[in-house]
Amino acid sequence: GAVVSQHPSRVICKSGTSVKIECRSLDFQATTMFWYRQFPKKSLMLMATSNEGSKATYEQGVEKDKFLINHASLTLSTLTVTSAHPEDSSFYICSAPLLGGEFTDTQYFGPGTRLTVL
Amino acid sequence: LAKTTQPISMDSYEGQEVNITCSHNNIATNDYITWYQQFPSQGPRFIIQGYKTKVTNEVASLFIPADRKSSTLSLPRVSLSDTAVYYCLVGDPWGGSQGNLIFGKGTKLSVKP
Numbered sequence: 001g002a003v004v005s006q007h008p009s010r011v012i013c014k015s016g017t018s019v020k021i022e023c024r025s026l027d028f029q030a031t032t033m034f035w036y037r038q039f040p041k042k043s044l045m046l047m048a049t050s051n052e053g054s055k056a057t058y059e060q061g062v063e064k065d066k067f068l069i070n071h072a073s074l075t076l077s078t079l080t081v082t083s084a085h086p087e088d089s090s091f092y093i094c095s096a097p098l099l100g101g102e103f104t105d106t107q108y109f110g111p112g113t114r115l116t117v118l
Numbered sequence: 119l120a121k122t123t124q125p126i127s128m129d130s131y132e133g134q135e136v137n138i139t140c141s142h143n144n145i146a147t148n149d150y151i152t153w154y155q156q157f158p159s160q161g162p163r164f165i166i167q168g169y170k171t172k173v174t175n176e177v178a179s180l181f182i183p184a185d186r187k188s189s190t191l192s193l194p195r196v197s198l199s200d201t202a203v204y205y206c207l208v209g210d211p212w213g214g215s216q217g218n219l220i221f222g223k224g225t226k227l228s229v230k231p
Contacts, residue, residue: 034161043152046161059163095161107162 003027004096006110013084015118021079021113023050023094029066030096038091038112050074050077050094084117093113127226128194136193138225140206143187148210151182151189156203156224165204166191193227201229 013019023033033050046068049056056069066088068080081088091114095107096117123141130136141150147181154162166173166198168180168189193200205224 021158036161042160043150043164043167044154049161074154097159097161105157 002109004094004108006094006113008113009111010114012116012118016079016083018082018097019084019093019115021081023077023079023096023110025075025108028096028098031074033071033077033094033096034107035069035079036093038093046080049085081115084115086117089115090115097107122208124206124223124225126223127228129228129230130196130207131230132197133195136196136200136225136227138191138204139193141188142206142208145186145208151180152207153178153180153191154205155227156205162205168174196229198229198231201226
């Protein structure tokens, strides 16, 4: 089945540094990928839509200069948390839609990246 | 992740109230119930979350009976822009799995003029 990977799975950094998270679709191409942040009680909040070959679109309230997204190829999207602060500590997840799958617009999610900012 | 069952599709007209019910008989004590909305070619977006009784926000209401084996998403006075797929998820989406989460079929709501 379709697989989406994320790297790293866990990262700890100092406040003020930048952290890059990679999202890869391993056996299918994705012109669009989505980035989420998981909040307490396990709900997912859509942060932005990553578009291959064009700028990402951000959800209301998400700072685009804070969360830089680059969709470098049809299988790779990166999320860079710039000048990270403790409040950015969270679980970040990406997903990629598999068009033509069993369900309409089936979303395949990566395993997530746990970011801890000290 | 508790298994959920929802109707595949529902039709409604503008201005009507729409209620979508999700069954989750195996819900665990610590599980929360979360509903998402997805438009074509977009990622699922959070709508509402609850644990028991009733929760209301500016978009929808969520009704959860005492046994928590089901939940009902209520959309008041729907408009054409509410046409989307609605997903019910229970508990931690990962629950120890290694990714490859699929939201499932959801309920495709079609709002007609």
